Amino acid sequence: MIKEGSCIFLKPEKKGLFYNPKGIVSRELGVALLRVEKQLKGDIKVLECMAGIGFRTVRYYKEAGINNIWANEANEEAIEVLKENLKLNNIPDIIITNKEAKKVLLENALNENRFDFIDLDSFGSPSEFVFSVIMALKIEGLVYLTSTDGFTLCGLKQTASIRNYGVHTINSKFCHELGMRVVISQFMKCAGNLNMHFEPVISLYDGYAWRIALRLKKGVENANFDKFGYVLYNPQTKEYKLFENNKIEGDGLICGPIYLGSLHNKEYVVKLIENSSDLENLRKFLEKIMKEEEIPLYYDYQELCDIISLSPPPRRRIIKALKKRGYLASETHINPYGIKTNAPYEVLIEVIKSLSSKL
Numbered sequence: 001m002i003k004e005g006s007c008i009f010l011k012p013e014k015k016g017l018f019y020n021p022k023g024i025v026s027r028e029l030g031v032a033l034l035r036v037e038k039q040l041k042g043d044i045k046v047l048e049c050m051a052g053i054g055f056r057t058v059r060y061y062k063e064a065g066i067n068n069i070w071a072n073e074a075n076e077e078a079i080e081v082l083k084e085n086l087k088l089n090n091i092p093d094i095i096i097t098n099k100e101a102k103k104v105l106l107e108n109a110l111n112e113n114r115f116d117f118i119d120l121d122s123f124g125s126p127s128e129f130v131f132s133v134i135m136a137l138k139i140e141g142l143v144y145l146t147s148t149d150g151f152t153l154c155g156l157k158q159t160a161s162i163r164n165y166g167v168h169t170i171n172s173k174f175c176h177e178l179g180m181r182v183v184i185s186q187f188m189k190c191a192g193n194l195n196m197h198f199e200p201v202i203s204l205y206d207g208y209a210w211r212i213a214l215r216l217k218k219g220v221e222n223a224n225f226d227k228f229g230y231v232l233y234n235p236q237t238k239e240y241k242l243f244e245n246n247k248i249e250g251d252g253l254i255c256g257p258i259y260l261g262s263l264h265n266k267e268y269v270v271k272l273i274e275n276s277s278d279l280e281n282l283r284k285f286l287e288k289i290m291k292e293e294e295i296p297l298y299y300d301y302q303e304l305c306d307i308i309s310l311s312p313p314p315r316r317r318i319i320k321a322l323k324k325r326g327y328l329a330s331e332t333h334i335n336p337y338g339i340k341t342n343a344p345y346e347v348l349i350e351v352i353k354s355l356s357s358k359l
């Protein structure tokens with residue numbers, strides 16, 4: 001048996017079925033999101049596209065009080081274990097289907113049976129599911145997606161990146177935030193094609209995968225497509241520049257067009273914190289996210305110190321010095337050496353140099 005949260009599960013033994021302890025933060029985030037959505041909307045209709053052996057299904061039912069939940073999973077053997085796990089936790093009948101996810105999504109869309117919350121916990125890239133998810137989601141509904149497409153999103157597979165996301169990516173220390181923005185952009189662009197748009201609710205990288213919740217909104221008026229731009233990166237100096245239009249000046253590698261706006265709705269993150277007193281793993285991430293400045297990307301200060309051959313001063317001192325000079329600066333939950341700042345690159349280097357000489 002495995003215990004997670006207030007639930008118990010059978011230890012999966014058959015080949016192809018598994019328990020992923022690294023997924024705990026994502027399951028906690030799903031629980032917290034559903035608690036908040038329920039507070040905001042009352043009873044909600046949830047579709048779990050890829051339920052596996054039911055870790056999320058059970059936790060969503062028991063810990064978020066969601067009983068209108070439809071669990072789908074393509075692997076028949078996983079469904080058998082999922083049913084056992086429901087019984088173990090005294091969960092009465094819910095809808096369970098054994099279909100390919102896009103089929104369930106599109107069948108429901110055609111029947112006008114749309115969902116308030118769609119959980120998309122796919123392996124690799126979620127891009128093949130984007131269109132069907134949008135079709136099956138209610139306006140104001142949330143898609144809660146996972147991406148483990150690390151090689152592509154971190155700039156190591158350019159052809160796959162063009163195919164899946166329509167952009168070139170960059171391999172850099174900030175690739176985990178860039179990758180997050182690339183995935184979000186793909187959902188936004190597809191929604192835009194369908195005359196709708198998405199707004200980010202929370203975007204988290206847990207060291208293993210991206211976990212992102214986006215809200216579907218009606219129409220494209222007042223949408224965030226004007227927040228799309230380009231990133232220009234110099235692999236020698238590690239400097240990056242952001243362009244909110246296509247007048248790009250300078251040399252280097254380009255990524256774009258991608259979404260450069262806010263990654264979180266901070267008011268909503270406060271609600272998630274209020275609803276996660278029993279979700280310890282998640283809380284730590286949420287508290288860090290609350291302290292993050294909403295500035296795209298970050299510098300890895302250790303990498304900058306390597307370039308200028310100085311031993312790194314503590315991160316908090318660099319942040320303090322940048323703030324003292326009137327710039328915004330903060331940590332990021334994504335990288336323990338990351339600094340988000342609106343200070344120009346030269347200022348950051350100068351600050352690091354001034355602090356390093358005082359070591």
Ligand SMILES: C[S@@+](CC[C@H](N)C(=O)[O-])C[C@H]1O[C@@H](n2cnc3c(N)ncnc32)[C@H](O)[C@@H]1O
Binds near residue numbers: 020072073
């Ligand atoms: C990452 S696991 C899901 C784990 C589960 N959500 C959890 O938190 O424990 C991905 C699951 O998706 C299923 N799957 C993969 N592709 C699928 C598809 N196209 N349609 C439906 N299920 C799929 C796999 O069989 C696998 O069980």
